[in-house]
Amino acid sequence: MNRAEEILEPGRAAAPGAIARAASTAELEELRRQFLGKGGYAARATEAIKDLEPPERATAGRAVSEFKELVERSLEDRAAALEPESGAGGGGLDLTGGGHGVRRGHLHLVTQIQRELEDIFIGLGYRVAEGPEVEDDWHNFEALNIPPAHPARSMQDTLYVRLGEPEQVVLRTHTSPVQIRTMEANEPPIYVVAPGRTYRNETLDARHSPVFHQIECLAVDRGITLADLFGTIETFVKQLFDDESLRTRFRSDFFPYTEPSAELAVSCIFCHGSGCRVCSQSGWIELGGCGMVDPNVFVAVGYDPEEWQGFAFGFGLERIAMIRYGIDEIRTFFDGDIRFLAQY
Numbered sequence: 502m503n504r505a506e507e508i509l510e511p512g513r514a515a516a517p518g519a520i521a522r523a524a525s526t527a528e529l530e531e532l533r534r535q536f537l538g539k540g541g542y543a544a545r546a547t548e549a550i551k552d553l554e555p556p557e558r559a560t561a562g563r564a565v566s567e568f569k570e571l572v573e574r575s576l577e578d579r580a581a582a583l584e585p586e587s588g589a590g591g592g593g594l595d596l597t598g599g600g601h602g603v604r605r606g607h608l609h610l611v612t613q614i615q616r617e618l619e620d621i622f623i624g625l626g627y628r629v630a631e632g633p634e635v636e637d638d639w640h641n642f643e644a645l646n647i648p649p650a651h652p653a654r655s656m657q658d659t660l661y662v663r664l665g666e667p668e669q670v671v672l673r674t675h676t677s678p679v680q681i682r683t684m685e686a687n688e689p690p691i692y693v694v695a696p697g698r699t700y701r702n703e704t705l706d707a708r709h710s711p712v713f714h715q716i717e718c719l720a721v722d723r724g725i726t727l728a729d730l731f732g733t734i735e736t737f738v739k740q741l742f743d744d745e746s747l748r749t750r751f752r753s754d755f756f757p758y759t760e761p762s763a764e765l766a767v768s769c770i771f772c773h774g775s776g777c778r779v780c781s782q783s784g785w786i787e788l789g790g791c792g793m794v795d796p797n798v799f800v801a802v803g804y805d806p807e808e809w810q811g812f813a814f815g816f817g818l819e820r821i822a823m824i825r826y827g828i829d830e831i832r833t834f835f836d837g838d839i840r841f842l843a844q845y
């Protein structure tokens with residue numbers, strides 16, 4: 502055994518046990534200094550090599566290398582064993598610390614409301630109908646009794662995809678074109694609801710959005726009267742707000758595609774009619790519009806208005822959500838803030 506090996510010997514004997522007993526990463530660092538640092542076993546043995554006879558130097562050099570490897574391997578093993586206790590402070594991966602958790606996503610509030618409404622209508626015997634969001638003039642306006650020069654066109658700030666001849670194309674301003682498409686493709690009787698996205702040329706503010714959602718209901722059959730319309734709406738809103746004491750109110754209104762037409766309101770779900778902030782002290786909350794299908798609409802789709810009658814009503818999905826959850830900004834539905842969406 503040469504001089505360098507003699508220096509290493511006690512270190513080689515002590516290192517594995519001392520390192521294995523270390524209780525923290527700080528202790529491991531201290532041991533690293535002791536064995537491999539300045540003035541440590543490896544350093545002093547290396548220092549001794551230059552005084553050895555040349556034939557002995559190679560053997561001594563290998564011994565120092567092996568000693569360093571032994572210490573490094575022991576340090577690594579112990580560090581790995583200590584990691585769970587040391588946590589993030591030790592710079593290691595803490596497998597026992599619990600972590601941040603994975604939050605499960607859910608459907609957007611508007612989608613939730615839409616599906617809920619679909620369920621109610623399906624329970625009443627309706628089926629769900631869908632149509633394109635980019636529509637031609639015929640389905641969005643003309644077949645709904647809104648001819649080109651009709652003043653009702655100015656009620657809807659339309660987004661035009663293609664203007665003018667031969668046929669203009671628009672982003673649908675309401676879900677009513679689905680009624681036309683359904684009637685064109687089917688013979689009565691018809692009981693459908695059409696939910697979906699609609700577009701108007703609005704600037705986004707607290708009450709308006711260029712994109713919003715509607716749901717519309719259409720019933721066509723023999724002998725349908727206003728009483729059927731009112732009864733259906735009453736049944737529907739009681740289910741929607743889960744309140745049997747809810748009352749409905751119909752006031753005369755105008756829509757080109759229904760005659761007569763009415764504005765639909767329900768007694769305030771918060772104050773039950775006595776007046777509060779949500780209902781602007783009126784006791785009533787306006788939900789949407791309704792009416793009996795105009796005979797001209799039936800003529801447009803090839804139904805005989807003498808034989809068939811029908812009713813239609815519709816309202817905004819965001820409006821329902823805003824009323825139910827007391828949300829006063831329509832913007833919050835579309836700006837994608839997870840802090841808002843996660844609440845519902």
Ligand SMILES: [Zn+2]
Pocket residue numbers: 769770771772773774775776777778779780781782784785
């Ligand atoms: Zn109220």
